[in-house]
Amino acid sequence: MENENINEMNEQENNNNNNSENEEVTPEVVADENAEKIKQLEHELAVSRADFYNFRQRAQKEKSETRKRAQEDLITELLPVLDNLDRALNANSDDQKNIITGVEMVRRQFLSVLENFGVNIISALGENFDPALHDATGTENVNEPEQDGKILKELLCGYRTKDRILRASKVIVGKNNNN
Helix, strand or coil: CCHHHHHHHHHHHHHHHHHHHHHHCCCHHHHHHHHHHHHHHHHHHHHHHHHHHHHHHHHHHHHHHHHHHHHHHHHHHHHHHHHHHHHHHHHCCCCCCHHHHHHHHHHHHHHHHHHCCCCCCCCCCCCCCCCCCCCEEEEEEEECCCCEEEEEEEEEEEEECCCEEECCEEEEEEEECCC
């Protein structure tokens, strides 16, 4: 059995030697093979470039469409708020209390829509000043040391999402000069 395996291996070697003797490897043959490989690789590169370009175009189009849909969703949510403001303006009421109550209801409705989109109010009044959340437009002298660095007045409300500050609160900060 061992002799048979040796004989088979010898025959394969002889066949390989005969095949390589029949095929002459000349510089022209090598050059033709290399040129064919280069041509094939250039074609594959061109196809890959075209696929990547098409992918990038699709991704940009999808991003644009997603942004457009998000804007449309926000506007659709805000339209009822606008409707209620129009109703308040068209109301024939001489009673200021009813008008104020109506405007407060519209404000709550508007804030509710913002919350649905992940927008929240930044709390400021009575809080410690935080430059990441608050924009100090001025200071006011205070006598109590515990009021030093506290927000005394909120001039303009700030808003944030989970990830970023949309607008910092405009505030007046207490400053104790007795230190």
